[in-house]
Amino acid sequence: MAEKPRLAVLKFASCDGCQLALLDLEERLLELGESVEIAFFLEASSRIEPGPYDVALVEGSITTPHDKERIHEVRRQSRFLITIGACATAGGIQALRNWADHEEFLRAVYAQPQYIAALEKSTPISDHVRVDFELRGCPINPSQLYEILRSLLHGRRPRTPAHSVCLDCKRRGTVCVTVARGIPCLGPVTQAGCGAICPTYDRGCYGCYGPAAQPNLVSLTSHLISTGVSQQEVVRTLRGFNGYSPEFRAESDRLAPP
């Protein structure tokens, strides 16, 4: 990589929360600024440097015909394209519309829907261009983002966990909310990354970091249903921030065929 690699942070359909994770690095961001040139990061600066970029962090999903073209230009301008967050890696919460009639949504929301150009589905970046690394989370974990950038600077493979949220619950001494309190939780099938925040605050896991490696969704949902959780609630739990990820989608579609 170049002496001072050039970094771009780009946005598609998203809430900007994952870009904020970069700002949340605070002191580590200043340190990072010594090693990389932040060439394009509208969330932080109006100074815009043209491409090409060594590293592009791409937030957001593809939801408009314009974005569908723009992502190809981003790919052309970027040596490493890294998608950040549930929108970019799985279509995001806005992918809930993939199970509905988007024309109907347009009519319900906009007074003049004829001016809106939106695609029928919200899709992850990897459906459109080659992606070098996907960093999951809603939002992403700043420390994991830092690890990605650090590993790129040193030319090694990033270390991000593939294990379930359960392992992190146990490591931090959080009692299982499903076993001890009967709360439905996606922790056993969700990739770690948040540090098991929700179970630690008495909530079931929402699956913000997407499916863990080889998730056994059929077993988990069958067990939840056998313990009295309604099928409707299980489907709603699966269709969250990462509902359109292939594994969660296949299971919710099995339970509630579209």
Next chain:
Amino acid sequence: MAGELADSSSRKKEALFANREEFARIVPLLRERGYAVIGPTIEQGAIVYAPIDSVEQLPIGWTDRQEAGMYRLERRADDAWFGYVVGPFSWKQYLFPPHTKMSESLLTAEGWEFRAVEDDAPMYAFLGVRACDLAALAIQDRVFMNGPYVDPVYEKRRRRALTIAVNCTQAAPTCFCASMGTGPHCRYGFDIAVTELSDGFLLEVGSERGEEIVSGLATSAATELQMAEAHQRRARAVAQITRKLDTHDIRNVLLSQLEHPRWQHVAERCLSCANCTMVCPTCFCCSVEEVADLAETRVERHRSWDSCFNWNFSYMNGGIVRQDIRARYRQWLTHKLASWIDQFGVSGCVGCGRCITWCPVGIDLTEEVAVIRGEAT
């Protein structure tokens, strides 16, 4: 003696009696001697092991109801202090902590400087260690302290720790310590062992350190009646144990059934989420990671709990060895119950039942073994 593990088996057991008020003094007594007392207490809807500074923090008047995949706290009809079995925590939380900084290295003008990290954990007094957990401590002693590579973190914490055991006077449907020959009666490995009676506690001293603590309490020699009550209460726990695991020739039985169709059957239910290994008081898998700063001039070595159920845990140069859940469940069960014997001379299972209760889908290893043995279908 400080630094020596309790060898209660060789000591003469003369039972003493302390009433509740007197026994309550044991916590301040231990604290005065510099111990951090860890005992059962209610947190997050379960009985966990956490620092306590008074017996009032014990789950007095509470019990636990356990089944495969289910745990609930319930009120008792009485005010027993130890009227429950084991919860999601085990003592390994304190002896083999989930995260440990092992060492650090700094790049200086003279080259790399390596430094060990001194463990600053307090001196623990474990209050309420059950017979199955005494067995688990003995197993982890073999893993971490016997042999050429002694784990410094475990060893230091373990040698300084004081163990106050509690005899179970009831059992959960998930308990099967009797099958594993580990309980419910505490017979070795404690400094003090306690049996709760209706009006106080029967105390057995297991070590000189234990004796020194007990001598600070006003006790009397236990009466025949108190001894009989203790015996009857312990017998109640024995009678309540219904779950069984047939250990006869288990090593050969399991290792000769590596292609049994049951492995696929359990793989369809297993989430490979690692909960069983996390709650297991003997599982010791961990991973070690080097964490560097951006300039890579300061590197820390961290150790964290890990699990054979994690997909990439068996990653070696060239790839992952145990690619599917079937292979990973089989690895866990055959290690725990069979190859552990080859490795450490004992079974890795103490029959505490935690893996059954805390499996989110209620997989029961005793049932899996029975099917593989051909006892059930």
